[in-house]
Amino acid sequence: MVWALVDSFAAQARAGLGAPPFLHQHIGTEHDRHLVIGVCTHGDEVGPLPAAVALVRDLRSGALRFGGRLTVVLGNPEATRAGARALDSDLNRVFVDNPPDDREGRRARALKPVLETADLFVDLHQTGQPTTEAFYTLPYREQDACWARALAGARLWLTRPWGQAFSPGTCCADEFVRALGRPGLTLELSQKGLSPATERTATAIMRRLLALVDDDALGRRSIAAAAQTRPELSFLVTAHREPFGDPLRRLRPGLSNLQPVLADQRLSPADAPVVTSPVTGRLVFPTYPPRDEHGRVTGPLPGELFRVVAELAGHPRDVWG
Numbered sequence: 067m068v069w070a071l072v073d074s075f076a077a078q079a080r081a082g083l084g085a086p087p088f089l090h091q092h093i094g095t096e097h098d099r100h101l102v103i104g105v106c107t108h109g110d111e112v113g114p115l116p117a118a119v120a121l122v123r124d125l126r127s128g129a130l131r132f133g134g135r136l137t138v139v140l141g142n143p144e145a146t147r148a149g150a151r152a153l154d155s156d157l158n159r160v161f162v163d164n165p166p167d168d169r170e171g172r173r174a175r176a177l178k179p180v181l182e183t184a185d186l187f188v189d190l191h192q193t194g195q196p197t198t199e200a201f202y203t204l205p206y207r208e209q210d211a212c213w214a215r216a217l218a219g220a221r222l223w224l225t226r227p228w229g230q231a232f233s234p235g236t237c238c239a240d241e242f243v244r245a246l247g248r249p250g251l252t253l254e255l256s257q258k259g260l261s262p263a264t265e266r267t268a269t270a271i272m273r274r275l276l277a278l279v280d281d282d283a284l285g286r287r288s289i290a291a292a293a294q295t296r297p298e299l300s301f302l303v304t305a306h307r308e309p310f311g312d313p314l315r316r317l318r319p320g321l322s323n324l325q326p327v328l329a330d331q332r333l334s335p336a337d338a339p340v341v342t343s344p345v346t347g348r349l350v351f352p353t354y355p356p357r358d359e360h361g362r363v364t365g366p367l368p369g370e371l372f373r374v375v376a377e378l379a380g381h382p383r384d385v386w387g
């Protein structure tokens with residue numbers, strides 16, 4: 067199924083403007099805005115892939131219209147075929163000045179000229195573990211906030227003050243676009259994998275994006291006006307990062323992103339070292355790395371075991387200025 071989708075995307079990309087198999091380009095005639103939509107930047111986050119294939123098919127057939135320039139990026143089809151997040155390096159960390167000379171590094175080099183001309187970039191991701199709902203994750207800036215709210219891809223925004231890197235020394239694709247002064251959003255849709263619900267959500271988001279960009283570019287409705295028609299987002303900030311520590315530490319199975327946790331609540335199973343959350347909030351990014359028969363992590367140790375986020379006390383505009 068996933069291989070057929072990757073093949074279909076590549077065939078449409080080639081039949082289009084002769085782009086490489088990881089890019090589909092559409093050139094409209096009504097305005098010159100360039101919208102870039104990313105899927106599978108992490109290879110195994112395939113949920114929005116069917117929606118991306120349908121989008122390029124419908125644009126090519128004329129069933130769907132877009133007045134500007136659209137590039138749909140299938141970030142890492144080689145990893146997607148392998149069922150892996152990445153092959154050599156995490157593609158979403160190597161949009162740096164000198165990407166590594168490996169497969170993801172070379173892909174980042176190829177994608178940078180596309181992202182450099184983007185007027186808006188929306189990267190659709192999925193979480194490793196289940197999530198109670200979709201959420202945006204990016205620092206707060208007014209122009210990004212405007213698009214995030216107008217797009218209404220999620221009600222929650224896991225945010226941080228502008229200028230604070232997601233992971234110091236690295237650069238995500240959306241960070242690369244924001245650093246050029248243009249809006250770039252990352253949206254975590256659901257737990258990784260194909261599902262009819264994620265396909266429907268991704269399809270709706272892509273179609274809303276096209277309409278929002280057309281309306282804004284053609285003067286029919288500004289993005290600020292469109293944002294006002296949608297509810298304000300709820301803002302969550304990191305309250306605690308739990309270092310991974312000992313390779314024997316582990317979380318009990320089945321923890322979800324955004325599930326409530328209480329201070330001092332035990333998050334490890336009875337037969338493992340005690341792990342608790344020091345704060346009350348909502349759990350995000352619980353990690354479950356592969357382990358040996360003694361319960362010891364086998365690969366590289368993740369930096370964090372989990373994070374806890376909490377509601378920001380006020381609007382970011384007021385709290386951070």
Ligand SMILES: [Zn+2]
Nearest residue numbers: 108111191192
């Ligand atoms: Zn991802």
